[in-house]
Amino acid sequence: MGLHFKYAVMFALLTALCGGTAHAQLKGEVRDGALVAYAIAAPAFVHSGDTTGELARALTETLRRDLDLTGYFQVLDERSFIEAPTVPVDKVNFKNWLTVGAKGLVKATLTGTDPIELEMQAFDVAGGKSILHKKYKASAKAIRKAPHGFVRDLVQALAGIRLKFLSSRIAFVEKEAKTYKLMVADFDGADATAVVTSDKILTLPGWSADGTHLFYTAYTTGEPHLYAVDIKSRKVSLVSDHPGLNTSASAAPDGKNIALRLSKDGNAEIYLMNLASKALTRLTSNIAIDTAPSFSPDGKEIAFVSNRSGNPHIYRLFVNDPARVERLTDQGKYNQDPDYAPDGRYIAFTGRDEFFMFDIFLFDLQARTISRVTQKQGKNENPSFSPDGALMVFSSDRTGKNGIWVTNLAGDRQRKIYGGTGEAITPSWSPEVTITQ
Amino acid sequence: MTRYGIIILAVVAILCGPGCGMKSPEDERRLAEKAFKDALSGKDCAREDFLAAEELLMKAREAVNAKRYDEAKKLFLSAKEKAEKIAAYVRSHPDECDPKVKKEKVAQRTAGVDDGAISEETLSSKDPNMKFPVIHFEFNEYAVREEDKPLLKIMAEWMVNFPAAAIRVEGHADERGSIDYNMSLGERRAQEVRDELMKLGVDAKRFQIVSYGEERPIASGQNEDAWFQNRRAEFVRVN
Numbered sequence: 001m002g003l004h005f006k007y008a009v010m011f012a013l014l015t016a017l018c019g020g021t022a023h024a025q026l027k028g029e030v031r032d033g034a035l036v037a038y039a040i041a042a043p044a045f046v047h048s049g050d051t052t053g054e055l056a057r058a059l060t061e062t063l064r065r066d067l068d069l070t071g072y073f074q075v076l077d078e079r080s081f082i083e084a085p086t087v088p089v090d091k092v093n094f095k096n097w098l099t100v101g102a103k104g105l106v107k108a109t110l111t112g113t114d115p116i117e118l119e120m121q122a123f124d125v126a127g128g129k130s131i132l133h134k135k136y137k138a139s140a141k142a143i144r145k146a147p148h149g150f151v152r153d154l155v156q157a158l159a160g161i162r163l164k165f166l167s168s169r170i171a172f173v174e175k176e177a178k179t180y181k182l183m184v185a186d187f188d189g190a191d192a193t194a195v196v197t198s199d200k201i202l203t204l205p206g207w208s209a210d211g212t213h214l215f216y217t218a219y220t221t222g223e224p225h226l227y228a229v230d231i232k233s234r235k236v237s238l239v240s241d242h243p244g245l246n247t248s249a250s251a252a253p254d255g256k257n258i259a260l261r262l263s264k265d266g267n268a269e270i271y272l273m274n275l276a277s278k279a280l281t282r283l284t285s286n287i288a289i290d291t292a293p294s295f296s297p298d299g300k301e302i303a304f305v306s307n308r309s310g311n312p313h314i315y316r317l318f319v320n321d322p323a324r325v326e327r328l329t330d331q332g333k334y335n336q337d338p339d340y341a342p343d344g345r346y347i348a349f350t351g352r353d354e355f356f357m358f359d360i361f362l363f364d365l366q367a368r369t370i371s372r373v374t375q376k377q378g379k380n381e382n383p384s385f386s387p388d389g390a391l392m393v394f395s396s397d398r399t400g401k402n403g404i405w406v407t408n409l410a411g412d413r414q415r416k417i418y419g420g421t422g423e424a425i426t427p428s429w430s431p432e433v434t435i436t437q
Numbered sequence: 438m439t440r441y442g443i444i445i446l447a448v449v450a451i452l453c454g455p456g457c458g459m460k461s462p463e464d465e466r467r468l469a470e471k472a473f474k475d476a477l478s479g480k481d482c483a484r485e486d487f488l489a490a491e492e493l494l495m496k497a498r499e500a501v502n503a504k505r506y507d508e509a510k511k512l513f514l515s516a517k518e519k520a521e522k523i524a525a526y527v528r529s530h531p532d533e534c535d536p537k538v539k540k541e542k543v544a545q546r547t548a549g550v551d552d553g554a555i556s557e558e559t560l561s562s563k564d565p566n567m568k569f570p571v572i573h574f575e576f577n578e579y580a581v582r583e584e585d586k587p588l589l590k591i592m593a594e595w596m597v598n599f600p601a602a603a604i605r606v607e608g609h610a611d612e613r614g615s616i617d618y619n620m621s622l623g624e625r626r627a628q629e630v631r632d633e634l635m636k637l638g639v640d641a642k643r644f645q646i647v648s649y650g651e652e653r654p655i656a657s658g659q660n661e662d663a664w665f666q667n668r669r670a671e672f673v674r675v676n
Contacts, residue, residue, distance in 0.1 A: 201652045204617055248617050268621040289621040305618055312618055333485055336615035350615055354526055426616055
């Protein structure tokens with residue numbers, strides 16, 4: 001889709017790919033996606049002229065945040081650095097970086113005003129060798145996203161893993177007084193914009209399989225109908241307006257179908273809808289509430305919520321044999337909002353614990369165990385996996401107001417990415433997309 | 438050989454203590470049964486844990502009967518742990534678990550909510566402009582409470598008296614729990630209310646149902662009183 005922006009295509013130059021040792025270094029320290037303290041120094045970006053000072057600071061900040069978010073790096077405090085950031089790459093004394101405990105070093109220089117040229121290079125400090133060298137040329141606006149691609153390529157070079165979240169977006173609803181905004185932001189909370197604004201209820205956004213559209217429910221006519229909005233053109237189209245609830249769309253990986261909750265037959269059930277023909281297949285048949293579908297990555301299963309046992313719990317059904325339903329959670333009394341992980345191993349959900357607190361939990365489909373992700377930090381709800389499964393986004397009111405947070409699966413690295421003037425809720429993480437403009 | 442045999446026996450005896458694996462775990466049984474007794478008041482409010490503890494206890498007794506003592510011991514310990522958890526829950530949630538406190542609480546807030554304007558006594562089903570009652574629900578429930586049935590009776594009478602009126606039943610949930618699930622809770626509440634009115638002779642065609650989930654609270658605050666007021670079904674005349 002439309003790469004018609006003047007500097008849309010950043011041209012990159014890969015001079016040195018991973019040295020075998022560096023590759024093994026980071027890879028060896030990855031344990032189940034758990035945090036790895038690969039200490040990295042990211043000194044301030046160097047810029048020429050006063051006009052790009054603020055941009056240089058913003059880019060430095062973006063790089064450090066990205067490195068931190070991946071979970072693979074421990075970003076060192078610049079106050080401990082010995083060597084000035086302005087030392088050119090060919091004059092770097094690697095001993096200065098070894099002394100401050102850095103295993104890796106990223107240097108970056110900005111030149112020009114608009115377009116901006118940005119050169120970034122990562123080094124293995126012990127070996128004094130270049131790991132990754134890239135040059136970008138883009139508008140002052142578009143260049144802000146260059147660190148995302150650099151960090152993605154750096155992790156790829158060091159660990160052989162593609163972190164898709166570094167090119168992805170997050171959608172959520174922001175509610176303030178009587179105004180509802182359907183928001184889309186980059187995964188780090190940058191460029192948050194309202195794609196739909198309404199004085200009627202907007203709720204429960206979910207991405208299309210290709211990340212170009214958002215499904216959401218709006219009470220535009222007074223009834224909860226399902227719509228889709230093209231996030232680029234902002235064009236809205238009606239998807240489903242059956243009597244009752246039309247909500248909770250989860251895109252099938254094939255892009256042709258969605259699972260959704262309809263109550264047209266008198267009771268909330270999960271249906272499969274073909275997006276082209278609008279033909280429906282009913283998947284659940286139960287007098288209980290069945291809702292909140294989430295497709296498995298292979299499209300064969302759907303995780304959902306049902307209160308058929310008396311309280312809401314997480315179940316899964318098999319699309320080709322929907323009568324085959326399996327209950328997954330048997331702990332707690334109030335488990336909701338399942339989200340199937342991209343690797344198919346986990347289902348994240350919101351659970352209410354014995355102290356009546358709402359928190360994020362993971363159901364491990366292999367081990368059949370539940371682990372806790374958030375605890376004693378306010379109300380945490382609506383988990384949604386990043387497209388690589390490395391992170392989850394969720395809403396939390398731990399700072400008083402609901403904001404959008406991301407966490408690793410272990411829950412020991414939680415970061416706030418968005419906090420606005422309203423209540424930011426029901427986040428949904430996009431598939432991998434191009435986020436540069 | 439015999440010397441080694443004696444050493445092995447001695448080691449086994451030291452490791453296991455007297456009667457290892459051969460004696461019924463009476464201490465564990467006693468402690469588990471006592472803990473279970475203390476957890477009885479959690480039978481309803483911590484129902485799932487209670488059922489689990491009960492099952493563990495049953496399995497442990499079966500294991501004793503089958504002389505699988507090690508297994509029985511572990512099961513008794515788990516049952517005790519579970520029962521202690523229930524007892525702790527009962528202590529920290531008197532609103533839910535103590536029938537006396539629960540009843541008082543319900544009476545209090547019902548009185549609070551119905552204070553003044555809307556109660557059976559003040560409603561007249563002959564008044565064309567009757568102010569419609571608001572029906573309230575327990576947490577995570579959609580069954581109409583006995584104490585609200587007289588209000589529905591008056592509402593049904595009104596609908597019989599004014600047969601041209603069409604009514605939208607709006608269902609709501611409190612802020613707790615997921616936005617998604619709460620939309621269904623709100624819908625079920627509105628449906629239950631409609632079904633009660635249908636049982637009282639009102640034609641199904643005169644109703645519309647809409648759920649606003651947790652989006653339209655009438656009381657702010659994060660406490661049971663506010664939540665109770667927000668878990669409701671309202672009537673709106675649409676013609």
